[in-house]
Amino acid sequence: MSAVQIDTATVDGPVTPGGGRETTAAAARRRLSKPWASLFAVVLAVLWTIPTLGLLVTSFRPATDINNSGWWTVLTNPNFTLENYETVLSSDSSQSLAPSIINSVVITIPAVVLPMFLATLAAYAFAWMNFRGRNVLFIAVFALQVVPIQVTLIPLLSLYVDIDIAGTFWAVWLSHTMFGLPLAVFLLHNFMQEIPGELIEAARVDGAGHVTIFFRLMLPMLKPAIAALGIYQFLWVWNDLLVALTFAGSSRDLAPMTVALLNLTGTRGSQWFLLSAGAFVSIIIPAIVFLSLQRYFVRGLLAGSVKG
Amino acid sequence: MQAADKLVGMVVALVAFAVVIGAILLVVHLLERRGARRVAWWFIGPTLLLIAVGLVYPALRTVWRSLYDAAGTSFIGLGNYTDIFTSGEQLVVLRNTVLWVLVTPFVATVVGLIYAILVDGAKGEAAAKALIFLPMAISFVGASIIWKFMYEYRFYDPAVENNPNQIGFINQIIVWLGGTPQNFLLNSPWNNFFLIAVMIWIQAGFAMTILSAAIKAIPSEITEAARLDGVSSLQLFRFVTVPSIRPTLIVVLTTIAIGCLKVFDIVRTMTAGRYGTSVVANEFYTQSFSAGNQGLGAALAVLLFVLVVPIIVYNVHHLRKASR
Numbered sequence: 001m002s003a004v005q006i007d008t009a010t011v012d013g014p015v016t017p018g019g020g021r022e023t024t025a026a027a028a029r030r031r032l033s034k035p036w037a038s039l040f041a042v043v044l045a046v047l048w049t050i051p052t053l054g055l056l057v058t059s060f061r062p063a064t065d066i067n068n069s070g071w072w073t074v075l076t077n078p079n080f081t082l083e084n085y086e087t088v089l090s091s092d093s094s095q096s097l098a099p100s101i102i103n104s105v106v107i108t109i110p111a112v113v114l115p116m117f118l119a120t121l122a123a124y125a126f127a128w129m130n131f132r133g134r135n136v137l138f139i140a141v142f143a144l145q146v147v148p149i150q151v152t153l154i155p156l157l158s159l160y161v162d163i164d165i166a167g168t169f170w171a172v173w174l175s176h177t178m179f180g181l182p183l184a185v186f187l188l189h190n191f192m193q194e195i196p197g198e199l200i201e202a203a204r205v206d207g208a209g210h211v212t213i214f215f216r217l218m219l220p221m222l223k224p225a226i227a228a229l230g231i232y233q234f235l236w237v238w239n240d241l242l243v244a245l246t247f248a249g250s251s252r253d254l255a256p257m258t259v260a261l262l263n264l265t266g267t268r269g270s271q272w273f274l275l276s277a278g279a280f281v282s283i284i285i286p287a288i289v290f291l292s293l294q295r296y297f298v299r300g301l302l303a304g305s306v307k308g
Numbered sequence: 309m310q311a312a313d314k315l316v317g318m319v320v321a322l323v324a325f326a327v328v329i330g331a332i333l334l335v336v337h338l339l340e341r342r343g344a345r346r347v348a349w350w351f352i353g354p355t356l357l358l359i360a361v362g363l364v365y366p367a368l369r370t371v372w373r374s375l376y377d378a379a380g381t382s383f384i385g386l387g388n389y390t391d392i393f394t395s396g397e398q399l400v401v402l403r404n405t406v407l408w409v410l411v412t413p414f415v416a417t418v419v420g421l422i423y424a425i426l427v428d429g430a431k432g433e434a435a436a437k438a439l440i441f442l443p444m445a446i447s448f449v450g451a452s453i454i455w456k457f458m459y460e461y462r463f464y465d466p467a468v469e470n471n472p473n474q475i476g477f478i479n480q481i482i483v484w485l486g487g488t489p490q491n492f493l494l495n496s497p498w499n500n501f502f503l504i505a506v507m508i509w510i511q512a513g514f515a516m517t518i519l520s521a522a523i524k525a526i527p528s529e530i531t532e533a534a535r536l537d538g539v540s541s542l543q544l545f546r547f548v549t550v551p552s553i554r555p556t557l558i559v560v561l562t563t564i565a566i567g568c569l570k571v572f573d574i575v576r577t578m579t580a581g582r583y584g585t586s587v588v589a590n591e592f593y594t595q596s597f598s599a600g601n602q603g604l605g606a607a608l609a610v611l612l613f614v615l616v617v618p619i620i621v622y623n624v625h626h627l628r629k630a631s632r
Contacts, residue, residue: 214333
């Protein structure tokens, strides 16, 4: 490869298309004999896109076509329909996934709102109030992020049976709230600490109580942080399978989309016309949230990497 | 239950929550007016209660439960743990978990790193990155369905003329190349790699995004100095890029490794752990909820905990370095 030779002609450093100075990676890429590098990148991008594209195309094909020929044959023999989506979304078909879509929504909204609000309250106390055992408790909450939820499922389930909320949305909401709290408290606490202490002191001197400070000062200033975490929790809950499977089961009254889709993969071979359309309905909502708020989310990714 | 009922139920629950929290805060507000100073417990109380009930107590009970037999009646000490490390079935589970944890982080990170370098500063960088990043936005269940369709197999007999059309893309490629289609998800131990491919497909985008940001943060003075010294691009990569992003590389590797240790959704959706593809997190579910052996299930959950903790501690340590 030519890259091994020392290329003195490039010492002056040509400028990148963007106009700025080159980064190391740009330099490396340029010297890796460019056509090959570009080709390789394109091949990777195609490889990464084909699986999704295949199922997307499939979701618009008639059920008989799906089972008799590959999705790539639409290039020579295009035949599309919206029937699969109609079946999945209709409210009266027995094959409809509409109930599970509703369940996903009903599960997700409280499972995001509850932990976010409780965590903001707790984080405020940990950051700006003095009380005995503050540090010990905070470290304990931080450390509890590492507990894998598997460890908690069965005792929680029997607890829910005891207090008679097993098989209701409450079991799912409460579980997501409990599992989401440690990370949310920890991250919001970090954000809160960045707020200058003089602001809070000034408010205290003016006679404002903690409740007033919390609503008037903290919530408005923390909006971006709460939004970022809220998106993270939203994706976590919407895409969750384990918690839903354990506490909502497969009942049509409770099971969210992930569980409904899982059940479709198991029964009577795979009904690809339902699966493909159903999968894309379940993907499209988080994808929209994700792409429109990507900037917030990427920041939260690393932070979330600690979660157990 | 009708959709409207469910939505109403949800709104009622939200209102109930708001009323309870509102009442608590009102009490605190009134207490403060009267000059009370110690109100912190009202703020952290709900969170501490939920964490204690939802995490601490169940975790302790699970540890205790793991020392009992399947029915939960007789104490068998570490019997369940000996089972995990001696029974043939459980050893396959452990082997698969090791495979996941060793292969996935490495391959996903290498792919992500190469891609990040290749598209860095190129035209259409944002779009190119979005393509690799998109699988991150798809649920594990959705990704598994997408790949199950890629692997789909239709019965094929090489001795017969009229075989049915393959509808899975990978098998069709094999047919085009003159090979015999395979039932990818059935043949152990190779099927494990086809499941792992799904995780790589998802995690490469994560690796790419984080590493790309780290690469862009390398000061250009360092690069330019290296270039003035006349180093080749491979040397630049080896001696400048990689050492500069080393803390980030470690965080990415360990984060993906943690994800692999706890992988459940993919295995559940692709094979439900059959055909020798089960992993610890899936086996926990199977033993606890379908095989009726809650003792073994509990032990597997505790094992998961024990395996995850050191990696997370290591990760947190490097995360601090990386964010400095």
